[in-house]
Amino acid sequence: MSERVIKIGLLGLGTVGGGVYRVLQKNADLIARKTGVRLEVAGILVRDVGRDRGLSLPPGVLTDRPEDILDDHTIQIVVEVMGGTGPAFDYVRRALKRGKSVVTANKDMMAEHGKELFDLTREGKSDLLFEASVAGGIPIIRVLKQCLAANRIEAVMGILNGTTNYMLTRMTAEGTDFQTVLQEAQALGYAEADPTNDVEGYDAARKTAILASIAFNTRISFPAVYVEGISRITAEDITYATELGYVIKLLGIVKDTPEGIEVRTHPALLPRQHPLAAVNDVFNAIYVRGDAVGETMFYGRGAGALPTASAVVADIMDAARNIVHRVPGIISCTCFEERPLKEMGRVRCKNYLRLRVVDRPGVLAQIARVFGDNQVSLAAVTQKHSEGTKAELVLVTHEVAEQNLRDALAGLTGLDVVERICNVIRVEGDS
Amino acid sequence: MSERVIKIGLLGLGTVGGGVYRVLQKNADLIARKTGVRLEVAGILVRDVGRDRGLSLPPGVLTDRPEDILDDHTIQIVVEVMGGTGPAFDYVRRALKRGKSVVTANKDMMAEHGKELFDLTREGKSDLLFEASVAGGIPIIRVLKQCLAANRIEAVMGILNGTTNYMLTRMTAEGTDFQTVLQEAQALGYAEADPTNDVEGYDAARKTAILASIAFNTRISFPAVYVEGISRITAEDITYATELGYVIKLLGIVKDTPEGIEVRTHPALLPRQHPLAAVNDVFNAIYVRGDAVGETMFYGRGAGALPTASAVVADIMDAARNIVHRVPGIISCTCFEERPLKEMGRVRCKNYLRLRVVDRPGVLAQIARVFGDNQVSLAAVTQKHSEGTKAELVLVTHEVAEQNLRDALAGLTGLDVVERICNVIRVEGDS
Known part of the structure; x- marks a missing residue:
């Protein structure tokens, strides 16, 4: 035969x-x-x-x-x-x-x-x-559709883009800045001549949309994903994050919450002991939390x-x-629900902030008042190096709704003691 | 309807x-x-x-x-x-x-x-x-049978027993000895009153047999698995391993080699930067290397x-x-090959050795000669603390066939300057 x-x-x-x-x-x-x-x-x-x-x-x-x-x-x-x-x-x-x-x-x-x-x-x-x-x-689609099918998925967080993970790994290991490491990645063929798709998070955001669709049985298309890239991350941010016990990773994040599902891609501070924190260079990994299985992670090469x-x-x-066996489509589309998306303004995170301020007594009180007026509570404030009359402040908030943080930031820009809001990066995996 | x-x-x-x-x-x-x-x-x-x-x-x-x-x-x-x-x-x-x-x-x-x-x-x-x-x-059976089915699997290494991983994690973090941490694990309900099945590696070895059967499409039964447990690991071994840049884990290991397949369960020194090295407490993880996918790892809770x-x-x-869909058994037994098992004596590993020797000039030369006579080449020798006329030596070999190492150890026991071979632990994941 x-x-x-x-x-x-x-x-x-x-x-x-x-x-x-x-x-x-x-x-x-x-x-x-x-x-x-x-x-x-x-x-x-x-x-x-x-x-x-x-x-x-x-x-x-x-x-x-x-x-x-x-x-x-x-x-x-x-x-x-x-x-x-x-x-x-x-x-x-x-x-x-x-x-x-x-x-x-x-x-x-x-x-x-x-x-x-x-x-x-x-x-x-x-x-x-x-x-x-x-x-x-890395097996993840079949893992979600089949291996973890008995679970209600609570959260998925993924390092989904090898180029940016390579860049952040190098920046962390060597203290180099974004532009230097981008050129290095381009020379090695890890980053394209026009790196926008990778460094601005669009590549990871598309993968995040696909993961969200499967995790929550709800069709999420790319335009619905909130996206921020890594081009504003500086060597200072990485140094300060390290001092605070964190690493910075570009994450695709999808979460199930009572107010709707969160689908977002942005850089985040992750505690050093988080399973994703040790995922370095061009490797990818996806952390999945299910109501039965608890925490899992899937690690490997995301490209090549x-x-x-x-x-x-x-x-x-x-x-x-x-x-x-005459059963094509035996496991087909699993988007049989239509769960609402949560507005970004209602997403709750801890946040890391780096501010450039005037270095004189009373400044912190003014800043703290703006946060307080907007229901943003601070977990830590550290004054970093000062140059002449200017100083750099690093603040970490408690968990706060994004909209409150945005209102507070708007309030800060109105203070003449705040020269610049250098960066704001969300903190994940910390609860 | x-x-x-x-x-x-x-x-x-x-x-x-x-x-x-x-x-x-x-x-x-x-x-x-x-x-x-x-x-x-x-x-x-x-x-x-x-x-x-x-x-x-x-x-x-x-x-x-x-x-x-x-x-x-x-x-x-x-x-x-x-x-x-x-x-x-x-x-x-x-x-x-x-x-x-x-x-x-x-x-x-x-x-x-x-x-x-x-x-x-x-x-x-x-x-x-x-x-x-x-x-x-952790999804691993379906992952091997389906998600990684396009690969010829080269190696699988797994932390497959939560009890022993918890114990080794505590011993590493706190410097406590085996008996103390066993009692702690028993008090917490992680270890049974008779802990033999876990600490002597039998539980992990059964899982290793199952993984080997699927990875190599060859039926491997539990009795064919070489097994060593962790009961001989001491606080000293863990300290010295740490100093050398390793962690000690109980691993189920299956490898494809030209001389046959290796199927074994034993404690091993793993380089600190290996993906499995960060898997702590009761968590399990399985590292899989395939000819197409390269390195992958699957992490989560192994029990509960x-x-x-x-x-x-x-x-x-x-x-x-x-x-x-009327297709029960659509993916059934995948043991369609009968690949030969490699004898344990032919398995090649680096090894960590801890010896108690007489502390006087010329001792190392005698020991080194025994190794040399048996084609065992040494990568590192360090003298650890000495007490009176006795000293502890830690040696790391280059890769060597198990039989040659055994012959060398037999030779060492014949030397009157060697008081005791305290422990021998294989080194994995180092190539």
Whole structure:
């Protein structure tokens, strides 16, 4: 009896696509034993079919015509590894409409168009799997959908962007400033020439939207995520955070609260003993708190050809197994609730503040009064170095609603003794 | 249209059983939405049906007759949370023979009788799920079988026993000795009156056998695991390890090597910067290295009613979903290879040694010669405190085959300058 074969079409053969192809080849026998079926890459969509990619590809497998893959009825699984929301989105829709299962690593597409795509699978009874779209090789989508499914998820906090985690790790270890470490990251290929997407938090925010959608069974799209990046973090902030017993990390945070769900991405001070605090360099990790399981954390490489391929190929194997057993879509969209989002002004955090003030008696009293008038209570105030008539103050608030803090900050800018509010960074994981 | 119901039978209502019941009740609606079916606990086997367990149970659900559950054709999923390999094993066999799906938290049974039980599911097309048998609430069985399925697994190292990790954490933090911390753990309920199973490594070794079976697709039973416990670790060992930049952890270790697979459980020195080194107190964690994904780690609570229930109920949900879609056993036994085990004598490690020797010139030369004669090369030798005519030596070897080290140790015991080989502990995670 000949072995059953399932044909796959790859859309894209860049870093991730090349990794997927290599893993499918290298571990072909293992994959066949585990799924009961041999996976054959029958077509790969590329822009330039003539380019040498250092891969030994069967003749004729490359094509620059999407219809060669999307209209081929023998291809049952389409693997989208192009990225972006342009043609990729169009191709995935077409694949799903034709009843094909789709595996994608595309966070942009899933964070913006997840609902529309899942609606197409419901018609077509196909799989739409996207493990690689969040945290690369770290299993988290399937973990939330399946392994931790018995839990009501209380909180998810993730280090979801390797570039910024590398930069913050270097800034912490070496005391270097943001611009220096950004250039270093660019030289190493960890940061792009235009680093906006990483350093301003947009990449992490898209992943945060996807995590929130799954954690709370409620569709959250990227524009609903509150975002702040790390470009305003200075060497001073990191030094002071260290002195206070914290590290600074860019976090994707989703929380269940009685007033709605919180979905936000911003830098935060984390206590040094928090499980996420030791996650350094380009590594990613996701901390999940569930009502039954308690605290868990999942750690690994959030990017790179082979780690991402690990997640993509696991999805392909699931899709193939589901085709063999005639149950594509057995675990489909889990956004069956519509929970309200909490306004950012009502989010409650501790906060770290760094102020530049006039260095003379009575200044602290004026500042403290503004905080008090806005129901912001201070946990700690430290005067850092002073230069001539100016001094730097570091303050840590107790937990306070964001709106009260904003009102207090507005009040501070009206004081002539406050020269500048240098930075405000939320504190997480401290309760 | 009335909602579909799947009936469940619980075998046991102790700590884990009570947790499973509570999670099923508390998150009943969420579970129904995710699986498409309502789960009803139709029978619970207990020894004493009259005892008050602080749970609000429907009348008549408790029984002391196993046949009430095993012979009830309306019960489709049997959840075994009794533990041990006596009646539990018999009941699970009977359930599988009747075509029921089985969810179990029973590491003893799975580590000793996994093959026989899986053979029964192959006949019956039922699920046998056992996520909770290793590391409590941490997803690792499904992670290896599904999420990391595209990888050839190179190594798994786990902190799999909370009791011993708590003890080692306290010994490290406080410098206390083994007996003191054992009594403390017993007073807190972390260690049992007879602590043998935990402190001698048998509990961790059973979990190691299960992890090895899945990681290498090769059935490894508990008796095949090399085991050493932590009862010989002293406060001195921990102090010296700290000085060398290591922490001591009890690890379950499985490794793929050209000469066969290694499956062992023993204390080990881990570099302080290793991801597992920061896993403290009763927490568990499993580090997995795959050929595609690279380094990953999974962290959480390895025991306790609710964390374990999180894993058990996730398995119940999978089993229920598979029944609804008529695909029980869609992911079944993955032991389709028979890879050879490597003899312990051929395992290569760095080693830490603590010796009590006569404190006089020329002693080190004699010792070094014995090591050299046995092809054991030393990376570091430090003389620790001396008392009168005796001194303590701490040595670290380069990587060496276990047999060569054993031969060297036999040679040392023949030297009259060596009073005692106080301890030998392997070093892991250092390459």
